[in-house]
Amino acid sequence: MLKKCFLGLLACFMVTVLAIGGGFWGLKWYAGQPVKIAMEQPFTIEKGDSLGRVASRLAEVGVLAYPQAFSVMGRVLGKAGSLRAGDYLIMPNSSLLDVFTLFTEGRVRYYDIALIEGHTLTEAITSLNQHPKLTDPLRPDALPAFYQSLGIQGSPEGLFYPDTYFFEAGTPVAAILTRAHKRLQTVLDEEWQGKAENLPFENAYQALVMASLVEKETGAAFERPDIAGVFVRRLQRNMRLQSDPTVIYGMGKRYEGNLSRKMLREKTPYNTYVINGLPPTPIALVGREAIHAALHPAGGETLYFVAKGDGTHFFSESLIEHNRAVRKYQVTERRDDYRSRVVN
Template sequence: MIKKLALFILLLALAAAGGAYWAYGQIEGYVAGPINSESDTLIVVPEGANYHSFTRKLVADNVINASPWTRWAAKTHPEMTQLKAGTYLVEPGTSLSDLFALVRTGKEHQFSITFVEGSTFKQWREELAASDYLEHDSSGLSEKQIAEKLGLNGDKIEGLLLPETYHYVAGESDLSVLKRANTQLERALKTAWGSREEGLPIKSEYELLTLASIIEKETAVDAEREKVASVFVNRLNKRMRLQTDPTVIYGMGDKYDGNIRKKDLRTPTPYNTYVISGLPPTPIAMPGKASILAAANPADTPYFYFVADGLGGHKFSKTLTEHNRAVRQYLKTLRSQ
């Protein structure tokens, strides 16, 4: 009788062990299985979320399927209960355990926003407003108010932000992005100012930035930047008006419809360098590092004029006669295209 009881207990123990082993296998298969996604998926872990509330959210969002093994997974894998709030990017085929490993690191997905050289602050605001996952704290603020938030003097931000790609995490303020862009600009400007050519007709870093913005708007050809800079420096040294169309366009503001007419060249604005002498009062765009360096170190040339050659570059001239000839050739090239 005792032997039979012992055998029965042994069988029960074996059955229990077998059941536990089977259950453990089911749990391991569950946590090792892929999530329901065929493309990159953004996963948000809310503030204050715990394992159970987060898994319920994953089920509700159809990231994972409901399973009786969900609550048991937290028992066999207690590390899965360690969550850090944030927004994470999960790739297709990611297992549930890898998903939890990711959110345990706190390494949130980095979104990016790119500002191109020569863009204006107005365009930057449009880019920021259209960017997802940013807190749009600058919305509704005037340019002057934004400048105050960034700790800048004056009420104009044009030119004071360095155009490049910036990364941010979900929920970050757009003012934070602008602050970093200003910090990067100040570094680039300080470097250029410290290595500038002696004798430039430029009195301050801000004037250098203003000149750089004009260079940026006049050419996108890297090999031409120093030559374009030399034309403006030569004209400033001779007290000639800069007579550059981008300043006219900037001064026209919303009145610009894509064309510059003769009356526009004659209409006074603080930025119309066909009318005013010297540099305009502020930059007219956000210059990149290359244009800032070109403004600080222009080429040594005899040129006072340049015009588009119709082939993507410019023709540089020493005299007005040469320049007029280049203009006629440019118009001829345009007609033949």
């Protein structure tokens, strides 16, 4: 009788062991199965989503079959409550275990936005505010407090570095601008430390102002040092800079696309046809190359330049030579496809 009971218990134990072993083998097999997609699949886990809800939605978008098994896999792994909210990108060569690990390790999808050299800060903030994956847009009434929090006194123009910034969905606009401000400070300090000698700048901020003029005037990148050289020599000789972009910036929203002689004579703090020296602030976002050019201007005797219409400029040493070039490139031989930037 005891022998029969023992054999019965042993049989039950073996069945249980086989069932458990089969279950683990089955889950291991399931975890190694590839996802059922041929292309990248965006997927979002919202705050508060349960493992079951995530599994069901994965099945709905065609990533996997048998969502209940996906939930069981998560519970067996002891991480059913470890899913992290965020946007993800599921790759077509992933296994189901890869997908689960993606969610529990929080390897979220990153987005990017570019702040463009030569754009104004207003244009940059508008672009940031319109990005669908950034949150908490900065409205005009909130900007003064934000600038104050960064320690900016006076105009914030030019104090943010143009670059491509990567971020998670839900990042506030202010976080991107904070990174851009810190980056600008770092780059400007690095470039200022290595500046050339005998430059007409009292501090790094004045160099930044000059760099913004170089940024706005340059159509071909290789001309930055030449344009900086012209402006630096004009400053050194107490000549007015006579830069059209400064006039346009000073006019603000009143500028509608064409400069007139009247506009060039209008006195604003930024009209370098009227004022002496540099404008009071930068007029645009400035990249490292423009800052470097302002601090390492090309040598020579040129004091003037005029756009040739192909994105490059003709540089002159004398006003007579400059006036001839203006007539040639702007009047008698003006290109039908006239443009201010080089076409790549």
